[in-house]
Amino acid sequence: xxxxxxxxEANAERFIEELKEFCRQPSIAAQGIGLEEMAELVRAxxxxxxxxxxxxxxxxxPPVVYGELGxxxxxxxxxxxxxxxxxxxxxxxxxxxxxxxxxEGKIYARGVxxxxxxxxxxxxxxxxxxxxxxxLPLKVKWxxxxxxxxxxxxxxxxxxxxxxxxxxxxCLWEAGQKDESERPTISLGLKGIMYLELKAHGAKxxxxxxxxxxxxxxxxxxxxxxxxxxxxxxxxxVDGLMDHVAEPTAxxxxxxxxxxxxxEKMRARFGxxxxxxxxxxxxxxxxxxxxxxxxxxxxxxxxxxxxxxTVLPSTAMVKLDFRLVPNLEPDLVVRLLxxxxxxxxxxxxxxxxxxxGHSAKTPxxxxxxxxxxxxxxxxYGQDPVVYPLMAGSGPMYPLTQALGTPAFSxxxxxxxxxxxxxxxxxxxxxxxxxxxxxxxxxxRFGT
Amino acid sequence: xxxxxxxxEANAERFIEELKEFCRQPSIAAQGIGLEEMAELVRAxxxxxxxxxxxxxxxxxPPVVYGELGxxxxxxxxxxxxxxxxxxxxxxxxxxxxxxxxxEGKIYARGVxxxxxxxxxxxxxxxxxxxxxxxLPLKVKWxxxxxxxxxxxxxxxxxxxxxxxxxxxxCLWEAGQKDESERPTISLGLKGIMYLELKAHGAKxxxxxxxxxxxxxxxxxxxxxxxxxxxxxxxxxVDGLMDHVAEPTAxxxxxxxxxxxxxEKMRARFGxxxxxxxxxxxxxxxxxxxxxxxxxxxxxxxxxxxxxxTVLPSTAMVKLDFRLVPNLEPDLVVRLLxxxxxxxxxxxxxxxxxxxGHSAKTPxxxxxxxxxxxxxxxxYGQDPVVYPLMAGSGPMYPLTQALGTPAFSxxxxxxxxxxxxxxxxxxxxxxxxxxxxxxxxxxRFGT
Numbered sequence: 007x008x009x010x011x012x013x014x015e016a017n018a019e020r021f022i023e024e025l026k027e028f029c030r031q032p033s034i035a036a037q038g039i040g041l042e043e044m045a046e047l048v049r050a051x052x053x054x055x056x057x058x059x060x061x062x063x064x065x066x067x068p069p070v071v072y073g074e075l076g077x078x079x080x081x082x083x084x085x086x087x088x089x090x091x092x093x094x095x096x097x098x099x100x101x102x103x104x105x106x107x108x109x110e111g112k113i114y115a116r117g118v119x120x121x122x123x124x125x126x127x128x129x130x131x132x133x134x135x136x137x138x139x140x141x142l143p144l145k146v147k148w149x150x151x152x153x154x155x156x157x158x159x160x161x162x163x164x165x166x167x168x169x170x171x172x173x174x175x176x177c178l179w180e181a182g183q184k185d186e187s188e189r190p191t192i193s194l195g196l197k198g199i200m201y202l203e204l205k206a207h208g209a210k211x212x213x214x215x216x217x218x219x220x221x222x223x224x225x226x227x228x229x230x231x232x233x234x235x236x237x238x239x240x241x242x243x244v245d246g247l248m249d250h251v252a253e254p255t256a257x258x259x260x261x262x263x264x265x266x267x268x269x270e271k272m273r274a275r276f277g278x279x280x281x282x283x284x285x286x287x288x289x290x291x292x293x294x295x296x297x298x299x300x301x302x303x304x305x306x307x308x309x310x311x312x313x314x315x316t317v318l319p320s321t322a323m324v325k326l327d328f329r330l331v332p333n334l335e336p337d338l339v340v341r342l343l344x345x346x347x348x349x350x351x352x353x354x355x356x357x358x359x360x361x362x363g364h365s366a367k368t369p370x371x372x373x374x375x376x377x378x379x380x381x382x383x384x385x386y387g388q389d390p391v392v393y394p395l396m397a398g399s400g401p402m403y404p405l406t407q408a409l410g411t412p413a414f415s416x417x418x419x420x421x422x423x424x425x426x427x428x429x430x431x432x433x434x435x436x437x438x439x440x441x442x443x444x445x446x447x448x449x450r451f452g453t
Numbered sequence: 454x455x456x457x458x459x460x461x462e463a464n465a466e467r468f469i470e471e472l473k474e475f476c477r478q479p480s481i482a483a484q485g486i487g488l489e490e491m492a493e494l495v496r497a498x499x500x501x502x503x504x505x506x507x508x509x510x511x512x513x514x515p516p517v518v519y520g521e522l523g524x525x526x527x528x529x530x531x532x533x534x535x536x537x538x539x540x541x542x543x544x545x546x547x548x549x550x551x552x553x554x555x556x557e558g559k560i561y562a563r564g565v566x567x568x569x570x571x572x573x574x575x576x577x578x579x580x581x582x583x584x585x586x587x588x589l590p591l592k593v594k595w596x597x598x599x600x601x602x603x604x605x606x607x608x609x610x611x612x613x614x615x616x617x618x619x620x621x622x623x624c625l626w627e628a629g630q631k632d633e634s635e636r637p638t639i640s641l642g643l644k645g646i647m648y649l650e651l652k653a654h655g656a657k658x659x660x661x662x663x664x665x666x667x668x669x670x671x672x673x674x675x676x677x678x679x680x681x682x683x684x685x686x687x688x689x690x691v692d693g694l695m696d697h698v699a700e701p702t703a704x705x706x707x708x709x710x711x712x713x714x715x716x717e718k719m720r721a722r723f724g725x726x727x728x729x730x731x732x733x734x735x736x737x738x739x740x741x742x743x744x745x746x747x748x749x750x751x752x753x754x755x756x757x758x759x760x761x762x763t764v765l766p767s768t769a770m771v772k773l774d775f776r777l778v779p780n781l782e783p784d785l786v787v788r789l790l791x792x793x794x795x796x797x798x799x800x801x802x803x804x805x806x807x808x809x810g811h812s813a814k815t816p817x818x819x820x821x822x823x824x825x826x827x828x829x830x831x832x833y834g835q836d837p838v839v840y841p842l843m844a845g846s847g848p849m850y851p852l853t854q855a856l857g858t859p860a861f862s863x864x865x866x867x868x869x870x871x872x873x874x875x876x877x878x879x880x881x882x883x884x885x886x887x888x889x890x891x892x893x894x895x896x897r898f899g900t
Binding site: 210216218220222225226233281282294295297299314426 | 604644646648655656657660661662663664665666667668669670672676677679680683685687723724725728729732737740741742744746748749751752753754755756757760761762763764765766769770772774776798807808843845846873
């Protein structure tokens, strides 16, 4: 790989220019800004690389960029996204979010860590591979979508419709980062999600709160219902839900024990004295990665501005986010919740699903994982920290596990990358290491 | 009173013109609009009447209009307010809210029912009395404030500072209305109030909801705390609070039994199948008038717009309104609530008082009440429905009961007056009856 590395060094300036060009194009899925333009930039870059590439339309959404290049016994699927989070709050940025700036070895821009840097590093790695080592030893397939930051609403149906295009022997998932102690990480799966709203109704319009003596209050209805869903010790009480939660295997507990968990730094960063239940160490990590959640993401009722308004609200709404471990299917959660509420006299409370997604889990001994660990060792000179699961969610299940493809996630971020936050940035050194890692992964997985 | 009535008829057109002039002047306390101008209009009208009148400043607020006229053994205090509710939502008004229109015997304008109609009817009654029956048989004192619609924040300190100006033998309180069956009503008191906020805090900024496994959620903290304050059967559980709630006396239960309670019309208007606990009749009325409330007026946490945002909120806030019966002091409620929360491990939840006010209660056998009942009988040809208490609140206690003055409330509204709502209106017939009632009250209370 000597020649590969030399090529990357020789082309470093152009590679960074290409990354800046990608970051200059706003592509904000939540606001529908610049998505078509960004899809075209990505298509053109893959075309320039020599890939067979096309834009595949999805209903009411920006297109998926699909590309293929190379041939071999194995196929590597690469999943990335070309959309980014909104840049707000703008006043906390040191530079313009869509005017990339390099400062002291870092490049600042919205999307540079999540996910344009990874997207492009992988393309440039293929370029370097072919320029120095010859044709690819495997087939690479790219699926690059434009709606990841809004929950990938079309990706499950895209995957079902285009299953034949997606068959692969392993998948490199979108992102990852070095941890607080500069150790590279890889993740073997992610949690599922069921996001829904509960709605309660009282009188047909807001009333003077003097009437609260006799007219039902939907905000109280929600409080009473919610208090049956989770206790003060953070135990989820939805009837039957925890029966579907498996204990981690011995192998998984082994992985947890090997994760260097920087919990004090984490608590300091969040400004909290303790984790829930006062958990520490591997017990905290176990809850974090192997237990589901039931989270109030939003609660709205009545008058919420400054000062006092003596109002009896006519409606109340709560947004709940359940993060799901394997076996806990999104639809099952909705069903269990409905039954739970009905049993307790809360049949009046509406359950309105917003979106759901399955968890995904790749076996530790899958060939793609072995190749990834070996490639990390070669490029970074140390073993990766292996997370059996990420606590977040994403469309990994329909795109990979449902089709029998093992997947893992890693990327060019670091602990200070501020993805989804102002001053998002990556370090140039991590970026070039990331390119070398992808070259090494291709070499090892292809042979 | 024949001559009095003839005078009112002869001057009807001018009286309505004066009312329109008052209603043309916006005077919105919540928005600080037009209050000085309105105070001056009121001062000028009392001056024209022949009263000794002045504007008494209050800290940071619009002035109180204070007036005196007449002499006699007794003094009648009249309390009104010259401010009005904001007119929103504007698009539901048939006419401009500050361009009064007469249609089919009704006059439409913001404030015409609450409280400019009552304010002016009482002034015009005094004018008619003096024009036809000679000097007043008692002293009338007016206290007309400009902040009733925002909770009269300065009236308690005003009353304490100017106690000598406020001594009286009886007080005619600001407003009231005929009920759904056209029966005149009077009320002998009102509930107190304690409005406050509960605030809970989690991490120092909003986080990705994947972290809800281990980072505490302030919205859940509030839900758990709230669920200890009131049960699903609407029983207030705050430690010790209900010990301060007295059962109504036999006389009060007698008054309740005499109130024709149009509960089916009420439920239909609110669009609810049942009252709380399925209460009906006198039991519903008893809870409505003699029990305190603990009402969620507002609840805000996290993301409350359309769609899904997977956020773990850093703060959560609820606005609570306690309506208070006699013996339940506002400060006591705050103290009991704080102790209740501390005892249950919710010391982290802030209790932030917004404003409080005492309940007030006038004995049924007070001379002013006897005079009022007799005057109703004379003018309306029937006995009034007597409410021992209103379920609402107001500054009655510091202005009257604290100074030993019995007070009652009545007014020129009807069941369709839409106070605080679009298309606020009164019927001209009720207006002139209201003027006659005040003349009759003065005659009976003064002799």
